Amino acid sequence: MPFNKVDYIPNMPNGGYDPIAAQEQQKIQTKRWQVLVGTFLCVMLLANLFIWTRALEYQSQAIMHFAYTSQNAEELDYIAQQQLSLNQKRLTSNSTLQALSTKLREDHLIDLNVQQLRYMLSATASETGKIITLQTTGPTPDLLEDVLQQWLSLYTSLLEREKLSNGSDEERQYQQQLAVLEQKITEQKHVVEAFSEANNIISLERNENIIPNKIKGLSNSLDEAEAQKAQALAELDSLNASLASGQQVERPTDRPSIDANRAVLQALEGELSALSEQYTQQYLQRDPEVVAKQQKAKALKEELANQIADSQLLYLQDSQRNLAA
16 A cells, blocks of 8 residues: 655754743843833832932911801801801912912012912811811922911911901991990089089088988989980980981891891801902802802891891880980
């Protein structure tokens, strides 16, 4: 039987192991490790170069503590949170940073614009609702300390001016009422003195009259009655004058609740004002939370106006009753 096909089986020594292929594979693996180690060393070198060559950053911090008063604990928490949020936003608002930039340039020859200050300064409110942490960050520690001190000084001065401005109108009103009252009392004393002279009451202290004790008691009673009448009349006149000039007059018993509503309204308006400095009017009109705050401020303003009007009317009625009594 003829054979026309021969199967060739190559000689594979040692059970199929090829030493040349194994050597090539070892070279490839060695090169891979060399590349990996080289890449790692290169990354480490670049990282160390970046760390050692970059400018150092320093920080300087200060703490502002705020205190608020209210007769209602729940209302106090709300006022504290609103006021703290307002102060946090005002500390980094454009108007505050512009004023700080001007102050640093004119008083300390430090030229920093608003954008540079915005990157340098930060204000963080605490969860307690009473503390704001001020922080400056940059490569120059001496500059950071100076900027932080001027920032803190500028804002505390702003708060003091607002406090004095809010209290000056009320103090002026009290001074006017006191002056009118003193004038009325002086006029009534002159009436009493004229009455004493007309009835031969020369001196109550030296007992030179026939019935000194009775006259003295009568004079004291008259003084007290006239003083009360003068006080009631002065209060009514001052109240009418204030109302005629368009001033807001509040009954003392209504003042705590009015002040509480006024504080809440001021907090809302301040927050809305701060938002208007940061965002456009079109954006604010589309934000549901901002729209809700605007509506709440409007409703609270109307409620406060009605509350003040009712208080003025009741105050006027009380003064008229005191004068008639």
